[in-house]
Amino acid sequence: MSAAEREINALMALHPKGFDLSLERITRLLARLGNPHEKLPPVLHIAGTNGKGSTSAFCRAILEAHGLTAHVHTSPHLVNWHERFRIGAKGGGKLVEDEVLAEALRRVADANQGETITVFEILTAVMFVLFSEHPADAALIEVGLGGRFDATNVIAHPAVSLIMSISLDHQAYLGDRVELIAAEKAGIIKAGSPAVIGAQTEEAAREVLIEIAERLRCPMSIYGQDFMALEENGRLVYQDEDELIDLPLPRLAGRHQQGNAAAAIRGLKAAGFKLQERATAEGLLNVSWPGRLERLTHGRLVDGAMEGVELWIDGGHNPGAGKVIAEAMANLNDRDSRPLFLITGMINTKDPVGYFEAFAGMVRHVFTVPVSDSEAGLDPGFLSSTAIQAGLTAQAARDVESAIAAICSNWNELERPPRILIGGSLYLLGEVLRFNETPPV
Structure with missing residues (x-):
């Protein structure tokens, strides 16, 4: 400390x-x-x-x-x-x-x-x-x-x-x-x-x-x-x-x-x-602004994912942020089409349904994870139900690492490697960057 x-x-x-x-x-x-x-x-x-x-x-x-x-x-x-x-x-x-x-x-x-x-x-x-x-x-x-x-x-x-x-x-x-x-x-x-x-x-x-x-x-x-x-x-x-x-x-x-x-x-x-x-x-x-539509290019999470996977992070956590993040993901997909997955954790002061609705029709699946760094973190099971309410398919995962592993395991080699967006909370991003050993400098 x-x-x-x-x-x-x-x-x-x-x-x-x-x-x-x-x-x-x-x-x-x-x-x-x-x-x-x-x-x-x-x-x-x-x-x-x-x-x-x-x-x-x-x-x-x-x-x-x-x-x-x-x-x-x-x-x-x-x-x-x-x-x-x-x-x-x-x-x-x-x-x-x-x-x-x-x-x-x-x-x-x-x-x-x-x-x-x-x-x-x-x-x-x-x-x-x-x-x-x-x-x-x-x-x-x-x-x-x-x-x-x-x-x-x-x-x-x-x-x-x-x-x-x-x-x-x-x-x-x-x-x-x-x-x-x-x-x-x-x-x-x-x-x-x-x-x-x-x-x-x-x-x-x-x-x-x-x-x-x-x-x-x-x-x-x-x-x-x-x-x-x-x-x-x-x-x-x-x-x-x-x-x-x-x-x-x-x-x-x-x-x-x-x-x-x-x-x-x-x-x-x-x-x-x-x-x-x-x-x-x-x-x-x-210009540099860590944790805002930032692609992780190295670190423990990148090394642990299968080759070719794109890992992105963004701390946006309200419906307004969801809209601009979803638009940015859509623009990426226009240039380089890949299946998109969300790994999301949120705290209880946010509007998760409004956030998830922005991604309807463009996300293959959502994995919800706990936000360990905040006592206000939403239960992943409840959070996954809000993603389903917003029209997405979703399930709870133990943590970000296990969610990435679930996406990568048994991946169909005939498809391009996926694009994975991790976000929904700045607290979650802090955990991710700490685990990935790539803190802001």
């Missing part, structure tokens, strides 16, 4: 709830720490149901291709807590070193003086401390949950607020209608500061975001109106009111990543960064 993990485990007992949305505790703690959130480089604050992490990854890759440095805060992590804090550096940012993180945790815990607080709030304060004490050209800060009362939302003057795709998720905390969720996420938009509204699948969400940004008199850019991207002849054409640029398709798989890349470009420009076409293209080609 790392030094930082020991510190975090000791803090787990300070608050009984995983989520308790409020700005009161974090504001008090930051004041005791000297308000480090007021001493940051230009902040790009990013919210949304889906696409936050990918957009952060695009922003980072494009900035670094321009020779600039960027701190990056994302959550949750997949394998190690350190993944939440990437410290900007020339030549490319690095995950925070263990002792640096442990020392910052101790300082923040001391300042908190044992008062009730969530671990996410402690980690958010740690992020502000780390990012304020290391120089960088930008800070890319992803919202944890919602926006309005998320602990990151103490940033008074962001260089830009980016709102990515919004759909139903975390209804117990954010509301059971997409308009309510949009209003919560729009809480990061600040009066007079630029706002970029990414591609929205729900028109009701888009309307709420526009109304709030207009009311706050924000310089606003709306996907499909003020900027856009489209695929043309195997290239990505980005256009806004200033320019039209010809770029390579992003390295990240899935057509939805084209919209995320466009939002990143527009967000960086709105934040005041002058982008060059060649460096922007380099960023799109070098």
Whole structure:
């Protein structure tokens, strides 16, 4: 166990709830720490149901291709807590070193003086401390949950607020209608500061975001109106009111990543960064975002599968994510037709039927597995019944490894080796990457 993990485990007992949305505790703690959130480089604050992490990854890759440095805060992590804090550096940012993180945790815990607080709030304060004490050209800060009362939302003057795709998720905390969720996420938009509204699948969400940004008199850019991207002849054409640029398709798989890349470009420009076409293209080609439509090319799981099998992982876990993941799998199948199998584990705050419905008609079989890293993991037997309810065939398996073995055993050699997508939960992906010995770096 790392030094930082020991510190975090000791803090787990300070608050009984995983989520308790409020700005009161974090504001008090930051004041005791000297308000480090007021001493940051230009902040790009990013919210949304889906696409936050990918957009952060695009922003980072494009900035670094321009020779600039960027701190990056994302959550949750997949394998190690350190993944939440990437410290900007020339030549490319690095995950925070263990002792640096442990020392910052101790300082923040001391300042908190044992008062009730969530671990996410402690980690958010740690992020502000780390990012304020290391120089960088930008800070890319992803919202944890919602926006309005998320602990990151103490940033008074962001260089830009980016709102990515919004759909139903975390209804117990954010509301059971997409308009309510949009209003919560729009809480990061600040009066007079630029706002970029990414591609929205729900028109009701888009309307709420526009109304709030207009009311706050924000310089606003709306996907499909003020900027856009489209695929043309195997290239990505980005256009806004200033320019039209010809770029390579992003390295990240899935057509939805084209919209995320466009939002990143527009967000960086709105934040005041002058982008060059060649460096922007380099960023799109070098971008990396582990666990999101990522193909595993080596490791224990790959070595244990039969030759030719494709193993993909994705942490999308709500109906909106299911739709874009299914579309991406369909696009892969158009180029390289293979039987598709799902190996899925989920926690009990998600909508499994809505997720599985996106794959109806394209998946040969589903194997459901436990999510061991979360006490909220759904029983695989129940989860398989929801897949059947969504029109798929399904059965429970002991774990991911045994599910892969079941797919590969007695495979008909007359068929092409299958494509297997493992997902449904970021907790499950953490288990997979840990077992595969390929954690994010």
